[in-house]
Amino acid sequence: MASNIQELRPKGADSEKITVNLGFVDLGRVDLMVRDGFYANRADFIRTAVRNQLERQDEAVRQSVARRQLSLGLMHYTRRDLEAARDAGAPLHIQVLGLASIAEDVTPELARASIASVEVLGAFQASPAVKAALADRTA
Secondary structure, eight states, X not given: OGGGOOOSSOOOOSSOOOOOOOOHXXXXXXXHHHHTTSSSSHHHHHXXXXXXXXXXXXXXXXXXXXXXXXXXXXXXXXXXXXXXXXXXXXXXXXXXXXXXXXXXXXXXXXXXXXXXXXXXEEEEEOXXXXXXXXXXXXX
């Protein structure tokens, strides 16, 4: 039965791993909070701290998003989207706060013909060839 199961669409990552360097005393304080049950683990503490800081700066972030005219969230560009932009003679200016992804079947040539610029605050997912083709257009 298991041999009949097929993955229809691969699941993309919903987060990105980062490295944080902390001093020994700060790290010890985090471990103490974990040990005392305030947080499940170090990663839980760090995620909570980041969310709290972002909440404190929420209005400034909202104003910056509006001022820069960024799309907020997940934006996925298909081959059809890019072909339509190319055919209309209206190259895209991709401006995203979150995740911007370009479909795997997009060729480097199509990407260059349909994308004028890429500014992503967060993560940008595309094939290595497409990323290389857009390198001079990526902020």
